[in-house]
Amino acid sequence: MKKTFxxxxxxxxxxxxxxxxxxxxxxxxxxxxxxxxxxxPLWLNVIGTIIAGVLAGPWVGFSTxxxxxxxxxxxxxxxxxxxxxxxxxxxxxxxxxxANHGMYRLWWKAAISGFIGELIQIPVSAPVVVLMFGGIxxxxxxxxTAFLMATGHNIWTSVISTGLFVDGADKVLSALxxxxxxxxxxxxxxxxxxxxxxxxxxxxxxxxLLPPVPAKP
Amino acid sequence: xxxxxxxxxxxxxxxxxLNPITIVTYVLGVTVLxxxxxxxxxxxIIFVFNLLLxxxxxxxxxxxxxxxxxxxxxxIPMFIIDSxxxxxSKTILYSFGPLAIRYEGLMFALxxxxxxxxxxxxxxxxxxxxxxxxxxIALGEHGVxxxxxxxxxxxxxxxxxxxxxxxxxxDAQRSRGLSLKGSLVKRIKSYLPLMAPVVMGSxxxxxxxxMALEVRGFNLPIKRVYIREVLDTPKDSRLRFVIxxxxxxxxxxxxxxxxxx
Numbered sequence: 386m387k388k389t390f391x392x393x394x395x396x397x398x399x400x401x402x403x404x405x406x407x408x409x410x411x412x413x414x415x416x417x418x419x420x421x422x423x424x425x426p427l428w429l430n431v432i433g434t435i436i437a438g439v440l441a442g443p444w445v446g447f448s449t450x451x452x453x454x455x456x457x458x459x460x461x462x463x464x465x466x467x468x469x470x471x472x473x474x475x476x477x478x479x480x481x482x483x484a485n486h487g488m489y490r491l492w493w494k495a496a497i498s499g500f501i502g503e504l505i506q507i508p509v510s511a512p513v514v515v516l517m518f519g520g521i522x523x524x525x526x527x528x529x530t531a532f533l534m535a536t537g538h539n540i541w542t543s544v545i546s547t548g549l550f551v552d553g554a555d556k557v558l559s560a561l562x563x564x565x566x567x568x569x570x571x572x573x574x575x576x577x578x579x580x581x582x583x584x585x586x587x588x589x590x591x592x593x594l595l596p597p598v599p600a601k602p
Numbered sequence: 603x604x605x606x607x608x609x610x611x612x613x614x615x616x617x618x619x620l621n622p623i624t625i626v627t628y629v630l631g632v633t634v635l636x637x638x639x640x641x642x643x644x645x646x647i648i649f650v651f652n653l654l655l656x657x658x659x660x661x662x663x664x665x666x667x668x669x670x671x672x673x674x675x676x677x678i679p680m681f682i683i684d685s686x687x688x689x690x691s692k693t694i695l696y697s698f699g700p701l702a703i704r705y706e707g708l709m710f711a712l713x714x715x716x717x718x719x720x721x722x723x724x725x726x727x728x729x730x731x732x733x734x735x736x737x738x739i740a741l742g743e744h745g746v747x748x749x750x751x752x753x754x755x756x757x758x759x760x761x762x763x764x765x766x767x768x769x770x771x772x773d774a775q776r777s778r779g780l781s782l783k784g785s786l787v788k789r790i791k792s793y794l795p796l797m798a799p800v801v802m803g804s805x806x807x808x809x810x811x812x813m814a815l816e817v818r819g820f821n822l823p824i825k826r827v828y829i830r831e832v833l834d835t836p837k838d839s840r841l842r843f844v845i846x847x848x849x850x851x852x853x854x855x856x857x858x859x860x861x862x863x
Contacts, residue, residue: 400820401812403749407757408804411764412797418768419796423782423789432797448753456757459734461609463672464725516637517721519680519714531679535687562794566801574805577812 393579394444401577402441409433410453413473416559427555431476435499435563438481439489439585440578446477468517472510476502476556480563484584492564499560503553507545514544608758609668609729617659617727621838622737623744624845629724631849636721639856645716652723661730669726677715684711734758739832748826764804771799 388396412433420429434453438446450473458464479502483489488498514520520540521527529551533543567585575581582588612618617625632648639645656665688707696703738751776782780792 398749400816401808403753403820404756404808404811404815405805406753407760408764408808410757411760411804412801414761415764415768415800416797418765419772419793419800422772423793423796425786425789425793429793436801452753452757456734456754456761458725459609459729459732459758460761461607461668463609463668464722464729465672465676467725517714517718518676519684519711519718521676521680521683527679531683531687534683534689537687537689539689558790562797565794566798569798569802570805574808577809 393442396579397442397445399441399577399579402437402445402579405441405578406437406445406449406452409437409449410456412436413449413453414457416562427551427558429555429559429562431473431556432559432563432566434473434477435480435502435560436567438477438479439484439563439567440575440581441481442485442580443478443481446481447474448477450474450477468513469510472506472513475506475509479505480560481580485580487584487587489564489567489584490587492561495560495564496557499557500553502560503548503556506552506556507548511541511544511548515540520544608733609664609726610733611661611664611730612733613660613731615659615731617655617731619833620841621832621834622732622740623834624838624841625728625732626737627842628845629728631845632724633721635849635852635856636717638853639717640713641856641859642712642716644852644856645713645720648720649716649723652720652727656723656727656730659727659731661727664730665723665726668730669723673718673722677718681711681715684708684714735830736832739828739830740834742826742828743832743834749820752820764800767803768796768800771796771803775799 410433413430416432417428417430420427430453431450434446434450437449451470454466454470454473457466458470480489480498483498483501488494520530520534520543527547530543530547533546534540538546567581572586575585632652635648636645639648656662685703685708686701688704688710690706693705694702695705695708734754738754742748742751775792775795780795781788782792783789
């Protein structure tokens with residue numbers, strides 16, 4: 386029997402997934418914090434979003450990304466994060482969708498999926514960067530954008546090529562880190578998510594393992 | 603750590619007593635206007651109006667502190683780079699040596715900056731006068747699932763906790779000889795031993811948290827009640843109507859002016 390979209394959503398957003406989402410937001414924040422402590426000129430702030438997407442499906446990943454930026458906008462960091470909420474969400478969506486197709490079972494496939502996420506994210510983020518921030522946001526990659534613009538490139542070309550190379554490296558690294566962290570999670574934790582057994586270990590989702598769904602009275 | 607402190611400033615002004623949804627409506631209206639309007643003077647009027655509201659709410663000091671810290675690092679480089687190097691601009695206004703300020707670039711920079719100021723100031727007003735808890739209660743009373751509220755509030759509580767854990771792990775690993783300096787590759791390599799314990803530690807509490815919630819009836823399909831009350835007065839709904847119609851009128855005015863020009 387094929388499940389409807391609503392049923393799938395209900396399975397994906399089980400209690401464990403709902404509890405995991407705030408944790409993943411925390412991982413996003415801490416990822417960026419450690420990245421800054423090590424003075425790595427990247428962000429690494431979508432690791433939690435990717436983990437959520439891989440473990441509990443694209444829509445949980447999407448919501449985790451949105452949640453991250455909505456919550457951060459209420460802190461003293463300021464609401465600029467809200468402009469990029471959709472961007473973060475798209476990473477979770479793409480990671481979850483690719484994981485459903487087995488892209489997070491091998492490390493090099495995970496790296497490729499990180500880059501695919503960046504490719505899909507560019508049409509979402511470039512308009513925000515150009516139209517709202519004039520091509521410049523805080524962060525190391527703005528220096529690259531500025532350099533490209535100063536050497537006579539179109540503002541869209543500059544923003545998009547910065548996205549491809551600098552942010553692409555960032556997302557590949559994020560996807561790899563997320564992959565290794567998921568690999569290290571205990572199996573019994575993975576079994577509590579709807580998608581993790583299939584996405585991470587390549588097991589067919591056996592109905593026998595799950596408790597029978599009670600029929601509606 | 604300071605980073606995750608809430609921006610909310612408690613107060614007793616007229617704006618603090620509004621329903622959070624009214625303020626969110628206002629912010630969304632300003633966002634639509636900010637994107638739709640392209641006249642600099644109109645955008646600046648919106649910005650000044652936001653400043654008046656911020657003054658009325660008596661949160662000017664926190665606003666200036668946050669606003670300057672967030673926007674200056676964006677505005678100044680943007681202004682310099684766009685006015686000097688904006689591609690395709692020809693009309694030279696002022697030149698010194700090899701550099702020249704060009705008209706098209708300057709106009710682009712000014713438009714983007716005034717758009718940024720008008721939209722961002724509204725969002726700053728929102729986060730300064732609304733406590734996320736009140737927003738969640740107000741949304742819950744308008745039919746949004748209480749799970750959304752749980753997600754938001756649990757996240758707000760969890761972030762400082764995870765950050766503390768991260769700092770502890772940073773110190774612990776450093777005391778074991780993990781180097782935070784060196785070449786870029788070396789630093790990236792020491793990222794994983796810092797990150798993995800944070801994630802493992804927080805995921806280990808996952809099952810307990812989930813079970814605790816389920817035991818307390820988290821999934822029950824019943825209506826929730828709240829200890830805190832968030833009022834939604836007739837004044838709020840009238841104000842929402844005024845905001846929406848005002849936004850539509852302003853947008854129409856902007857389009858009319860652009861078509862006529």
